[in-house]
Amino acid sequence: MELEAFRLVDRVETLSLPERRIVMRGEVPLRSSILDAHFPGHPIMPGVLLIEAMAQASGYLLLALDGCARMPFLAEVREAKLRAFVPPGGILSVEADLEHDGSGYAVTRGRIAREGKRVAEAELRFRTVPFPSPELRARMVAAVRDVGIA
C-alpha cells in the first residue's frame, strides 16, 4: 500500500471472472504520515481508507470483467461495518464480489479480513461510464497490469 498515493491494494491473489470475484492483498505500511496523524500514539488505518480499499478491489474486478471498457466511479456506500483496528504492518485480504451488473451501474459486496478475522465489510455501488479521457484509461490499464491482472 501507498497511502499517500491512494493505492490501497497491492496485488491480486485470486480472480475468478466466472464467479465475478476478486481477492487482493494489501499490506499496511509501517510508516506513513497518515498513520502518524491517525492517531498520535495509536496508529491505525483510517476507516474511510478501509472502505476505499474495498472500492479499489471492486474497481479492479469491474475493470477485469469488462476488459477496461468502462470506468467505475464509487457512488454509494451502504451497510458499512468497521469491526476491528488495523495497525501498521497489517496484512489485509480485500475481497469483492459482483452482486449485480446493471445498465450504467454495478453493485459489489466488499470484505476485508486480517489474520482470518473480519475487519470490515460494505455494499458498494458504482456508476460505470465510458472513460472520460484516454489518459485515464491508459493509467487504469497500466494499473490493472501492475496489480497482476493479465
Add this chain to the structure above:
Amino acid sequence: MADTIDAIAEIIASTCNVDRATITPESHIIDDLGVDSLDFLDIAFAIDKRFGIKMPVEGWMEDVNAGRASSDDFFILRNLATRIDALAAARPASA
C-alpha cells in the same frame, strides 16, 4: 400491469422517501417525484432485482438525449411498468 405499477411505486416510496400516496401511474419519476440520478440508481437496482431483469437505462437515456424518444416514454410510471413487464416476459426461463 397494475401489480408492476404498485411494485415500482413501493420501491420509489421506500428508496427515495417519497409519500406513496403522491405516486400515481401518471407520475413522471424525475419531473414529478424529484428523483435524482443517484436515487434512480437505487431504484434501478431494486427493480432489476425484484423482476430479475436488467433495465437498459443507458440506452433509454441515449434515445432521450438524441431526440429519438421522450423521457415520458420511460419515466412515466405507467410506461415504465409496460417496459418492465416486456423485459420480464422476454427473460430466459431459469434452468
